[in-house]
Amino acid sequence: TEATSEEVDDDYHTIIKDTERGKGPSDTHEFQAETRQLLDIVAKSLYSEKEVFIRELISNSSDALEKLRYFELTGAQVDDKEVPLEIHIATNDDKKTFTIQDTGIGLTKEELLENLGTIARSGSKAFLEELADKSKGDVRSSLIGQFGVGFYSTFMVGDKVDVYTKSYQPGSTAYKWSSDGSGKYDISEAEGVQRGTKIVVHLKGDCYDYAKEDIITEVVKKYSNFVGVPIYLNGKRANIVQALWTMEPRDVTEDMHEEFYRYIGNVYDKPRYHLHYKTDAPLNIRSLFYVPEYKPTMFDMSRETDVGVALYSRKVLIMARANHVLPKWLRFMKGVVDSEDIPLNLSRELLQDSNLIRKLRQVLTNRILKFFVDQAKKNPLAYREFYDDYGLFFREGIVTTAEQDQREDIAKLLRFESSKLNSGELTSLEEYGERMKAGERTIYFLSAPSRQLAETSPYFEALKKRDIEVLFLYEPYDELVLMNLGQFDRKNLKSIENELYDDKEDT
Numbered sequence: 347t348e349a350t351s352e353e354v355d356d357d358y359h360t361i362i363k364d365t366e367r368g369k370g371p372s373d374t375h376e377f378q379a380e381t382r383q384l385l386d387i388v389a390k391s392l393y394s395e396k397e398v399f400i401r402e403l404i405s406n407s408s409d410a411l412e413k414l415r416y417f418e419l420t421g422a423q424v425d426d427k428e429v430p431l432e433i434h435i436a437t438n439d440d441k442k443t444f445t446i447q448d449t450g451i452g453l454t455k456e457e458l459l460e461n462l463g464t465i466a467r468s469g470s471k472a473f474l475e476e477l478a479d480k481s482k483g484d485v486r487s488s489l490i491g492q493f494g495v496g497f498y499s500t501f502m503v504g505d506k507v508d509v510y511t512k513s514y515q516p517g518s519t520a521y522k523w524s525s526d527g528s529g530k531y532d533i534s535e536a537e538g539v540q541r542g543t544k545i546v547v548h549l550k551g552d553c554y555d556y557a558k559e560d561i562i563t564e565v566v567k568k569y570s571n572f573v574g575v576p577i578y579l580n581g582k583r584a585n586i587v588q589a590l591w592t593m594e595p596r597d598v599t600e601d602m603h604e605e606f607y608r609y610i611g612n613v614y615d616k617p618r619y620h621l622h623y624k625t626d627a628p629l630n631i632r633s634l635f636y637v638p639e640y641k642p643t644m645f646d647m648s649r650e651t652d653v654g655v656a657l658y659s660r661k662v663l664i665m666a667r668a669n670h671v672l673p674k675w676l677r678f679m680k681g682v683v684d685s686e687d688i689p690l691n692l693s694r695e696l697l698q699d700s701n702l703i704r705k706l707r708q709v710l711t712n713r714i715l716k717f718f719v720d721q722a723k724k725n726p727l728a729y730r731e732f733y734d735d736y737g738l739f740f741r742e743g744i745v746t747t748a749e750q751d752q753r754e755d756i757a758k759l760l761r762f763e764s765s766k767l768n769s770g771e772l773t774s775l776e777e778y779g780e781r782m783k784a785g786e787r788t789i790y791f792l793s794a795p796s797r798q799l800a801e802t803s804p805y806f807e808a809l810k811k812r813d814i815e816v817l818f819l820y821e822p823y824d825e826l827v828l829m830n831l832g833q834f835d836r837k838n839l840k841s842i843e844n845e846l847y848d849d850k851e852d853t
């Protein structure tokens with residue numbers, strides 16, 4: 347059914363007005379040689395599909411807004427501070443125009459006068475050769491993105507481009523820049539211009555699609571994942587990043603998880619696991635966790651930076667990287683924790699040692715461990731792959747955790763080869779326990795470089811004769827972990843290399 351007018355009014359919000367006008371004389375300039383080349387490369391050969399001009403303009407606007415946000419945070423003087431940081435896109439099927447406007451830092455006159463050429467010119471020879479070199483594929487598009495020169499991609503689809511811009515510096519003059527991309531551009535002062543940049547693309551005959559709202563909706567949705575600012579298309583919000591964690595788990599689709607995971611993790615891959623955990627006791631918690639598909643790099647393993655989950659209270663972000671909400675050994679988990687019990691004015695030092703955070707960490711850690719135990723039962727193969735990629739974090743967890751019962755909870759996730767299983771098969775400490783004969787009280791293990799060496803070890807021969815199962819450990823750190831763990835489920839963990847002496851002592 348048609349939305350009634352008041353519904354539209356509630357959500358309808360645009361800053362795009364037709365108030366901008368050139369004022370006074372307009373000067374005509376020739377593009378400098380490098381800019382000419384740049385424009386040709388970017389507009390003619392760089393992109394496989396034309397729609398990417400939208401991605402380039404959105405990312406330029408997003409960069410301009412991020413820069414403004416940064417200036418505001420560092421206390422710089424900013425004009426029109428009350429203007430919200432947004433990107434607006436408008437399509438006009440009658441005029442065949444595509445318009446994008448941001449309230450970011452805006453361009454200064456020297457930037458309009460091709461200082462971009464100078465930036466490019468700084469490494470221009472190399473830069474342009476790199477750009478022209480077709481073999482460089484995606485490096486080139488990132489090079490483009492880097493200098494905001496993606497702007498020139500508008501000439502793939504537009505035969506005339508008007509730019510109205512006003513820099514964020516207080517009292518700066520607004521300008522109008524116009525060009526058909528053929529070699530010259532006009533600049534004049536302008537009036538009726540909002541802080542930021544407005545780009546009006548007059549579309550070529552074969553690109554009228556980009557004047558259609560539903561086409562642009564799809565393109566914006568496809569690229570908007572990675573934009574952290576609100577995007578409006580013809581007055582309607584186009585990049586709804588919902589607070590998935592507050593929704594009913596059953597209402598959240600795989601696609602929504604994937605998009606959200608990329609959005610919060612600032613990564614381009616997809617999650618291999620997600621845990622949507624909501625509870626009201628002992629604390630109010632709405633949380634959503636993801637395990638990345640990718641295998642952690644050594645950098646990930648050691649990385650202190652940007653670990654941690656985002657901490658919210660009632661959907662208001664408190665801390666983007668709250669790295670004490672989970673224990674350090676769970677730093678591979680990405681996600682969001684939202685709790686009404688967390689004070690909005692939580693400080694970093696409070697985050698370190700408050701009882702509330704300690705309790706939150708305990709509840710979340712136990713729930714995450716239970717999740718992995720459940721996943722191991724539900725899909726052993728997927729768990730095996732996960733364990734191969736992320737198992738090191740659990741070993742770290744055991745040796746860095748003080749409470750024995752927590753250590754044993756983590757130890758439930760460990761997997762080893764065993765003398766009772768075929769080579770390549772893994773078992774858990776719990777399964778070993780289930781196979782133990784009545785009255786036995788020791789879990790035996792042997793550290794050796796390979797199964798072949800383990801099975802031919804004299805230590806093993808003795809146990810084999812007594813038909814006692816032995817776990818085979820091929821990584822030295824696993825021996826350290828089990829020795830550090832000491833007990834599991836009231837059974838002693840013992841390396842059979844020590845066992846022989848007990849034999850002698852027994853005799």
Ligand SMILES: Nc1nc(Cl)c2cnn(Cc3ccc(Br)cc3F)c2n1
Pocket residue numbers: 406407410448450451452453457458462494495497509523543545
């Ligand atoms: N949205 C936005 N905001 C800012 Cl601050 C900048 C700075 N450079 N660019 C790219 C660009 C380059 C030359 C011309 Br002419 C126009 C143009 F938009 C930007 N785009």
